[in-house]
Amino acid sequence: MGRTRSWVAPLLVAACLSTPAWSQQAPALLYTQPLAPAAVTAVQEKLRQAGAYTGRADGVWGPDSQAALERFQSTRGLVTSTQLNPATAATLGLSPSELLAAGPGAGPAPGTPAAIATEPLNPAAVRNIQTRLKALDFYRGEVDGIWGASTQSAIERFQQGRGLQATGQMNPVTAREMGLDAANLAAPIR
Known part of the structure; x- marks a missing residue:
């Protein structure tokens, strides 16, 4: 078979050993x-x-x-x-x-x-993501630092709108496209 590149990328998903109480109600956000x-x-x-x-x-x-x-x-x-x-x-x-x-x-x-990465994003990082998505008019929910379905859907819509692979998960490319520090998502937004 040829060497055609697939745009569907498998993920190495590392399990979290401890899950904070705030993430038990919603799926954990993982950073790709x-x-x-x-x-x-x-x-x-x-x-x-x-x-x-x-x-x-x-x-x-x-x-x-x-x-x-x-x-x-x-x-x-x-x-x-x-x-x-x-x-x-x-x-x-x-x-x-x-x-x-x-x-x-x-x-x-x-x-x-x-x-x-092996740990979910902390609430400060999630708040930054929600704040940025809200400013870009992709997120209409409350900026509460809690990862939920509305945040994930907003990321997916943002990725689709930017021509990125729409996984609904954060990765360095998505972070950069959002104007966030890919190395530190909790860093203050510039």
Whole structure:
């Protein structure tokens, strides 16, 4: 198969060990960050060793890589999804910290798998996101620092409006497009 890049990126979803009380009523917000080509290569190589991937481990996440991930999950009794989750990574023998340690290098290509940090965003960061979305007329709810369906929907609408992958989750590109500090979402808005 060709090396066509897929715009659907799997996510490495790391589980939170402690969940604050404010996030128990709504889904946790997780912060995404693209995996470097070296990390994508490691995932592809592990999928190849497991017999799920027949392509070249080249660091380009395309339809063949995505299909291999889903095949691997299905044959191992894992939740089949577009996401590289902790259970899948562990079954492949990969740790999230190793994948993130591969570093961004020159920057991953669009469509590469993404990793998610292990902790949900704090209320100050959520307030900044809500404030910015409100100023941009994407959010009509209360700026309360509580992540909920209306905040997530507003992010998704914002992403659609900017031609970004509409995941409803924060990532560095979305943060920058919103005018927020991608490295510190809780930083005061300029």
